[in-house]
Amino acid sequence: MYIQRTIEKLLPGILATFPCMAVTGPRQSGKSTLLRHALPKYRYVTLDDPAVLEQAHSDPVYFLDSLGEQCIIDEIQLAPGILSYVKMRVDNDRSRNGRFVFTGSQQFGMIRNLGDSLAGRIALLDLLPFEARELQQAAPAIGGLELFTTACLTGAYPQLALTPEIDRRLWYASYIQTYLERDIRSLYDIGSLREFHRFMQLLAVRCSQMLNMSSFATDLGVSVTTVKRWLSVLEAGRIIHLLPPQFNNMGKRITKMPKVYFLDTGLACHLAGIRDREQLLEGPMAGALFENYCLQETVKSFANRGEQPRISYLRTNNGLEVDLIIEGPNMRPLPVEIKLSRTPSQSLASGLSRYAALFEKADPEDGLLLCLADGQKTISRGVTAIGVEDYLAMLQQRLDG
Numbered sequence: 001m002y003i004q005r006t007i008e009k010l011l012p013g014i015l016a017t018f019p020c021m022a023v024t025g026p027r028q029s030g031k032s033t034l035l036r037h038a039l040p041k042y043r044y045v046t047l048d049d050p051a052v053l054e055q056a057h058s059d060p061v062y063f064l065d066s067l068g069e070q071c072i073i074d075e076i077q078l079a080p081g082i083l084s085y086v087k088m089r090v091d092n093d094r095s096r097n098g099r100f101v102f103t104g105s106q107q108f109g110m111i112r113n114l115g116d117s118l119a120g121r122i123a124l125l126d127l128l129p130f131e132a133r134e135l136q137q138a139a140p141a142i143g144g145l146e147l148f149t150t151a152c153l154t155g156a157y158p159q160l161a162l163t164p165e166i167d168r169r170l171w172y173a174s175y176i177q178t179y180l181e182r183d184i185r186s187l188y189d190i191g192s193l194r195e196f197h198r199f200m201q202l203l204a205v206r207c208s209q210m211l212n213m214s215s216f217a218t219d220l221g222v223s224v225t226t227v228k229r230w231l232s233v234l235e236a237g238r239i240i241h242l243l244p245p246q247f248n249n250m251g252k253r254i255t256k257m258p259k260v261y262f263l264d265t266g267l268a269c270h271l272a273g274i275r276d277r278e279q280l281l282e283g284p285m286a287g288a289l290f291e292n293y294c295l296q297e298t299v300k301s302f303a304n305r306g307e308q309p310r311i312s313y314l315r316t317n318n319g320l321e322v323d324l325i326i327e328g329p330n331m332r333p334l335p336v337e338i339k340l341s342r343t344p345s346q347s348l349a350s351g352l353s354r355y356a357a358l359f360e361k362a363d364p365e366d367g368l369l370l371c372l373a374d375g376q377k378t379i380s381r382g383v384t385a386i387g388v389e390d391y392l393a394m395l396q397q398r399l400d401g
Contacts, residue, residue, distance in 0.1 A: 001162055003137045005034050006304040007127055014306075015098030018123045019090045022076070022114055025127035026238040026263070027105040027179060030158040034127060035072050035101060042101060043067050046074035053078055060085045069099065076102040076114075083117035090121050105183060105237075123306070128238065129156035129264050131300040132392055138162055143389060145342075145372055148265075148293050152280050155266025172270040176200070179237070188233050195220060199230050203240065203260055204271035208288040208295070210257045210315070211242065231260075238263055241299055246312040246325050255315040261295045268292060290340035291323060294370055294388065298324065301395050314355065322355050322367075331398050335367045336391075342372045344385030352383050 014021050023031045036044055045067065047053045056063045056079040064085055067073075076083075086100055102114070114122055130138070132147050138161045142150055153168075154160055157175075160168060180193050190196050199220060213227045220227070234240045242258040262268035268289065274280050280289065295311075302309040314322040314335075324336040335355050339348045352367030369385040377385045386394070 001138070002033070002037055003030075003130065003134050003158065003162070005030065005127070005134060006131060007125060007306070008034060008038050010125065010306050011038055014123045014125070015101075017097060018121065019094070019097050020086065020100040020102070020118055020122040021098070021125065022102040022104070022122055023125045023127050024104055024111065024238075026129070027183065028157050028159060028175065029127050029129050029238075031103040031105075031127050032072075032074050033158065035103065039070075039072060039101065041070065043071040044074070045071065047078040048075050056082050064089065070101075071099075072101045072103070074103045075105070077104040080113040080117075083113060087117055087121065090118070125306055126238065126303045128296075128300050128303055130158060130161055131156075131304060132297055132389065135161055144374070144387060147388060148290060148372075149277055149280060151293055152265045152269045152274070152289055153277065155270075156264050157266070160266065168266070169270065169275070172267060175267075176271075179239075183237065184233060188229070190230060190233060191222075191226065195222060196230060199227070200234070200239075201271045203234070204262065204268040205285070207260060207262055207268050207272075207285075208291040209259060210255065211260045212257065239267070241295070241309075243295065243324075244312050246314045255317070259313055261292045261299075263296050263299065265289055265293045265296060287340045291338045294336075294338045294391075295324065297388070297392055298326065298395065301392060301399065305399060307399075320351060320354050320358065322351050324370075326395070328399055334398070336370050337367065338370045340372065344369050344371050344373050344377065344379050346380040346383070349379060349383045349385075353380065356382050 023035060025031055032046070035042070045052050047056060060082045063082065090099070111124065114124070135147065135150065135156060136142060139150065155168060155172070160166060160171060176197070180196065184190055184196070185193065199216065202216060202219060213224050216227045217224045231240070231242070235242055239262065241261045241263055243261060244258050245255055269280065272285060274283065274285065280286060298311060299309045310327045312325050314320065314325060322335045323338045326334040326336065335352055337349050337352050341348060348371070349367060349369040352369065356367060366382045366384060368391065369379065369383060370388065370391050371385055373385045373387045375387060376390055379385050
């Protein structure tokens with residue numbers, strides 16, 4: 001079963017405009033499947049094949065000649081040396097667009113190489129695991145609370161969503177081992193894999209919280225520099241997202257630490273040891289995981305438009321906190337408070353009213369209380385309670401302008 005990916009609609013316009021395109025993202029997010037389905041006329045090769053990889057290294061000119069007019073080269077980070085030959089071919093005939101399509105999982109190294117070699121000649125897309133609407137194609141009956149629980153207990157990676165009989169604990173354990181051994185250890189000096197895995201577990205337990213690197217360093221017995229390096233690795237690999245604080249002229253009154261979120265709540269739950277519905281909904285992490293889920297879906301909404309997320313959060317030293325502030329070229333600042341509740345009330349949204357009063361000159365949008373409500377409901381002046389599905393539909397409309 002093929003699930004139509006939201007980002008697929010961007011491909012025709014990009015391929016008509018740029019000679020090259022790259023689709024990056026975490027391992028197993030569906031990059032190869034997307035491209036092979038959307039571009040059936042393109043020749044597909046993967047550098048995971050040792051024979052293909054050897055040819056790309058030993059004779060890059062012949063390798064590119066053998067691929068024809070249009071090709072998809074999977075796992076391009078394994079042979080970055082061919083990019084200089086791609087550049088020469090592109091520069092020899094700039095009238096032909098849509099010639100080379102690349103994929104890769106190790107995002108940081110891949111982006112660096114592509115940016116250096118093909119600047120101005122390539123468009124970059126970021127494919128994350130299934131968003132809510134894509135997940136509903138795999139399971140049309142789910143919605144509301146079930147969307148959240150499915151994302152947490154099943155996960156949003158395509159293989160998990162489309163294979164009900166799969167052992168999810170074993171899948172995630174294998175995924176993490178592959179990620180650590182193949183993607184991370186081969187590229188980065190991260191030190192002890194055991195300590196790095198412990199770090200991922202601590203991050204999962206503290207998801208949706210402000211990131212105190214000194215606290216992590218103390219708990220793990222490592223330096224702050226090591227924690228910073230580990231964070232950059234996880235962020236580059238699209239495992240986590242660091243939400244920056246909103247900066248303005250309030251100076252020292254605003255918290256400067258980012259908040260940390262996973263881009264797949266299923267992975268966060270696996271690392272945190274949450275295995276069933278009762279643990280998820282009645283355990284101490286329920287609210288944090290719901291906030292993480294809403295944040296990850298917001299990030300995916302931007303990524304599926306080919307854009308970097310323009311989002312932040314706010315916390316001041318006098319207790320004002322807004323979980324999420326969304327900005328865009330066609331939008332006023334949109335403050336969002338996230339609560340795991342089916343009964344929205346004015347008290348749950350008090351931060352939104354304070355934000356509107358404090359930043360009146362910024363002309364913010366009316367605030368949203370993002371919860372498990374059905375539909376939309378005005379709960380106070382300038383504050384609307386909204387369910388996750390309606391929120392995502394509204395966000396899409398606003399981003400589209």
